[in-house]
Amino acid sequence: MALVVHKYGGSSVADAERIRNVARRIVRVKDSGLDIVAVVSAMGDTTDDLIELAHTVSSDPDPREMDLLLSTGELVSCTLLTMALRSLGYPAISLSGPQAGIHTDTMYGRARIHSVDPDRIKSELQKGRVVVVAGFQGITEDLDITTLGRGGSDTTAVALAAALGAERCDIYTDVEGIYTADPRIVPNARKMSEVGYEEMLELASYGAKMHPRSIELGAVYQVPIYVASSFTDAPGTLIQQSADERKMENRIKVTGIATQANVAKITVRAVPDRPGIAAALFEPLAKGGISVDTIVQNTSEERTTDISFTVSRADLPHALREVESLKETLGAASVFSDPTLASVSVVGSGMQNTPGYASRMFRILADGNVNIDMITTSEIRISCIVREEQAAEAVRLLHRGFQLDMEGQ
Amino acid sequence: MALVVHKYGGSSVADAERIRNVARRIVRVKDSGLDIVAVVSAMGDTTDDLIELAHTVSSDPDPREMDLLLSTGELVSCTLLTMALRSLGYPAISLSGPQAGIHTDTMYGRARIHSVDPDRIKSELQKGRVVVVAGFQGITEDLDITTLGRGGSDTTAVALAAALGAERCDIYTDVEGIYTADPRIVPNARKMSEVGYEEMLELASYGAKMHPRSIELGAVYQVPIYVASSFTDAPGTLIQQSADERKMENRIKVTGIATQANVAKITVRAVPDRPGIAAALFEPLAKGGISVDTIVQNTSEERTTDISFTVSRADLPHALREVESLKETLGAASVFSDPTLASVSVVGSGMQNTPGYASRMFRILADGNVNIDMITTSEIRISCIVREEQAAEAVRLLHRGFQLDMEGQ
Numbered sequence: 001m002a003l004v005v006h007k008y009g010g011s012s013v014a015d016a017e018r019i020r021n022v023a024r025r026i027v028r029v030k031d032s033g034l035d036i037v038a039v040v041s042a043m044g045d046t047t048d049d050l051i052e053l054a055h056t057v058s059s060d061p062d063p064r065e066m067d068l069l070l071s072t073g074e075l076v077s078c079t080l081l082t083m084a085l086r087s088l089g090y091p092a093i094s095l096s097g098p099q100a101g102i103h104t105d106t107m108y109g110r111a112r113i114h115s116v117d118p119d120r121i122k123s124e125l126q127k128g129r130v131v132v133v134a135g136f137q138g139i140t141e142d143l144d145i146t147t148l149g150r151g152g153s154d155t156t157a158v159a160l161a162a163a164l165g166a167e168r169c170d171i172y173t174d175v176e177g178i179y180t181a182d183p184r185i186v187p188n189a190r191k192m193s194e195v196g197y198e199e200m201l202e203l204a205s206y207g208a209k210m211h212p213r214s215i216e217l218g219a220v221y222q223v224p225i226y227v228a229s230s231f232t233d234a235p236g237t238l239i240q241q242s243a244d245e246r247k248m249e250n251r252i253k254v255t256g257i258a259t260q261a262n263v264a265k266i267t268v269r270a271v272p273d274r275p276g277i278a279a280a281l282f283e284p285l286a287k288g289g290i291s292v293d294t295i296v297q298n299t300s301e302e303r304t305t306d307i308s309f310t311v312s313r314a315d316l317p318h319a320l321r322e323v324e325s326l327k328e329t330l331g332a333a334s335v336f337s338d339p340t341l342a343s344v345s346v347v348g349s350g351m352q353n354t355p356g357y358a359s360r361m362f363r364i365l366a367d368g369n370v371n372i373d374m375i376t377t378s379e380i381r382i383s384c385i386v387r388e389e390q391a392a393e394a395v396r397l398l399h400r401g402f403q404l405d406m407e408g409q
Numbered sequence: 410m411a412l413v414v415h416k417y418g419g420s421s422v423a424d425a426e427r428i429r430n431v432a433r434r435i436v437r438v439k440d441s442g443l444d445i446v447a448v449v450s451a452m453g454d455t456t457d458d459l460i461e462l463a464h465t466v467s468s469d470p471d472p473r474e475m476d477l478l479l480s481t482g483e484l485v486s487c488t489l490l491t492m493a494l495r496s497l498g499y500p501a502i503s504l505s506g507p508q509a510g511i512h513t514d515t516m517y518g519r520a521r522i523h524s525v526d527p528d529r530i531k532s533e534l535q536k537g538r539v540v541v542v543a544g545f546q547g548i549t550e551d552l553d554i555t556t557l558g559r560g561g562s563d564t565t566a567v568a569l570a571a572a573l574g575a576e577r578c579d580i581y582t583d584v585e586g587i588y589t590a591d592p593r594i595v596p597n598a599r600k601m602s603e604v605g606y607e608e609m610l611e612l613a614s615y616g617a618k619m620h621p622r623s624i625e626l627g628a629v630y631q632v633p634i635y636v637a638s639s640f641t642d643a644p645g646t647l648i649q650q651s652a653d654e655r656k657m658e659n660r661i662k663v664t665g666i667a668t669q670a671n672v673a674k675i676t677v678r679a680v681p682d683r684p685g686i687a688a689a690l691f692e693p694l695a696k697g698g699i700s701v702d703t704i705v706q707n708t709s710e711e712r713t714t715d716i717s718f719t720v721s722r723a724d725l726p727h728a729l730r731e732v733e734s735l736k737e738t739l740g741a742a743s744v745f746s747d748p749t750l751a752s753v754s755v756v757g758s759g760m761q762n763t764p765g766y767a768s769r770m771f772r773i774l775a776d777g778n779v780n781i782d783m784i785t786t787s788e789i790r791i792s793c794i795v796r797e798e799q800a801a802e803a804v805r806l807l808h809r810g811f812q813l814d815m816e817g818q
Binding site: 016019020023050053054056057058059060061062064065066068069071072075076078079080081082083084086087093094096098099120143144145 | 425428429430459462463465466467468469470471473474475478480481484485488489490491492493495496502503505507508521529550553554784
């Protein structure tokens with residue numbers, strides 16, 4: 001029997017009424033003759049509430065303990081959804097991440113799935129049951145509980161869809177799909193009916209509300225991902241390879257504008273400019289599990305260099321401790337940080353091969369008096385780090401400047 | 410190194426300040442040179458809140474789902490206590506029931522521990538860590554999560570103490586020990602400095618706030634259990650075999666008065682009085698996981714019999730469904746139930762061998778105008794089922810009538 005995987009985000013299961021609503025949606029799919037695995041996030045703000053609770057007993061909670069604590073949020077929502085399904089008369093069973101066979105590495109707080117053992121899920125599906133899986137969590141070789149990081153339930157869903165050979169992975173959320181920019185910032189942003197994995201990856205990495213690793217997984221295993229609202233039946237956005245290919249003939253250069261808040265910058269000043277200095281700085285950070293985003297290095301005349309890089313604001317204290325401990329080894333003059341930045345990105349196809357897009361972006365920002373702190377580019381993206389309070393204005397300027405609000409784009 | 414197991418109840422870890430208080434208590438023990446395993450219940454009313462939440466999505470939540478849901482309460486408290494210990498500078502690690510090696514049968518909601526695999530705990534203790542274990546929960550052979558029933562964390566603690574060869578198992582709660590009667594009902598009830606396992610088992614089964622199975626386990630594995638308050642340093646009550654034995658010479662007939670609220674009675678009327686009828690009734694109830702307490706059967710002149718039995722009020726709907734479905738098979742005329750009863754018990758040593766104690770109990774209740782609905786006795790206990798609203802008065806009458814408030818008893 002054909003199988004679909006659904007994922008319901010925290011706002012879709014925020015209370016009993018919404019959970020019953022999700023149960024009714026699942027029942028419709030089951031009645032249409034499909035097998036279904038539903039992955040759920042924690043209810044509403046549960047994860048934030050648990051983090052806050054941890055900080056009432058410890059100023060610097062241990063990551064392993066934090067993960068076991070946070071994993072409870074999804075256990076609650078997945079058992080409640082299962083109960084709601086059963087009370088509609090449908091056989092259903094909840095599975096924790098470990099029970100669902102989600103095996104991860106030991107990087108607490110941002111663990112990566114290294115394998116999925118789908119035997120238990122398959123056997124429950126064969127019994128005719130709807131299987132409800134707690135997203136966001138997995139288990140290490142030593143049977144410790146890990147979480148996959150913010151938005152990790154998306155990755156759980158796509159990984160299960162890949163492992164189970166599902167037809168499609170539906171991500172149900174509180175927005176109706178993927179837009180050319182955040183509609184809360186740009187009211188006339190357009191919803192896309194489809195988008196390619198790569199562009200979506202850039203959009204997700206730079207602000208769209210999806211876990212970037214879920215897109216990577218979807219691309220690698222060719223799982224079509226459909227993003228839609230759990231509150232309406234409005235058509236959503238389909239993320240798949242063919243979309244990208246079909247677009248080859250009628251290429252739209254700029255797909256959308258992404259933005260990411262909570263960016264922090266660390267600058268290491270006046271490091272001796274010798275080989276190996278970047279490795280000496282970034283290897284310990286990687287080992288500490290800190291994701292470094294944009295990196296900029298400027299060599300000055302005095303045989304020293306300044307290295308700046310960005311991390312998420314949540315990682316700043318941890319990253320700063322690491323860097324401070326390396327200061328002497330590196331021979332750096334000083335270390336300083338700025339926690340109140342944001343990134344704004346223009347995402348599209350083949351941008352790096354088309355000169356002029358970057359300069360057009362910089363011109364639009366300059367004309368809007370938005371100062372650019374750092375710049376980074378990829379094959380399909382140009383990102384600028386700006387002051388956080390100017391980020392929304394920057395998105396609006398770029399959305400208009402690249403004429404994304406026009407029909408037929 | 411000598412090892413102690415501590416158990417902290419829900420009121421002892423009800424908020425951040427109390428969790429920090431428990432952490433400080435544990436640190437004092439660790440500093441005295443002992444290894445320590447701490448078992449915790451869920452914070453405050455968490456379990457009740459989760460049950461209520463389940464009932465918002467389902468009128469009759471599935472027991473397996475309920476257990477996975479309820480198990481989250483202890484995960485939260487055990488990770489928070491671990492964080493609090495670490496923030497005091499002490500190495501500590503939290504373990505879920507499965508991680509702590511608590512293996513159970515599949516009787517959801519009242520699972521029994523069939524084995525404890527203490528390898529992980531031992532290896533963490535060897536690393537010098539305080540081990541904090543989520544009470545109340547275990548794992549089946551099929552890796553499903555179970556809970557041990559109300560108060561099950563006591564049983565987790567004693568089972569771990571037995572498996573690890575601990576010196577003692579300390580049960581910290583919001584009362585200062587075991588009393589001759591509930592001090593909220595009988596203000597001059599006395600705290601006992603020690604009590605034997607068997608008497609404690611009857612006291613626990615009939616009202617004292619401890620999980621009866623924890624006492625059974627303690628008796629079988631000869632684990633001394635110390636019950637005391639987590640809020641004061643007042644001396645508590647030691648439950649151990651030798652106490653009973655020392656008492657042999659100076660035997661006190663009545664140890665205490667126990668009471669149990671939330672008793673419900675089911676009566677099956679006019680069942681044909683033939684062999685096998687009790688088995689036909691009680692076997693399906695046992696298979697359904699319903700604990701039946703007092704059973705009374707009265708044969709009438711017309712070759713039929715009435716069978717009455719009590720269950721906990723929570724089990725009444727489930728039990729009634731079972732009994733109704735058996736009505737035809739049994740050939741019963743009717744089934745009725747009464748949910749508003751309570752039991753009151755006099756517990757002591759060798760009561761059944763000493764005629765007069767039962768009649769003295771019945772006389773005290775009769776003089777107080779307390780009507781007795783059912784009676785049951787054991788080697789060391791006489792219990793009466795009474796109307797719930799008369800239970801407190803019955804306890805006071807019996808405490809006074811058996812002179813338990815007198816010093817030197």
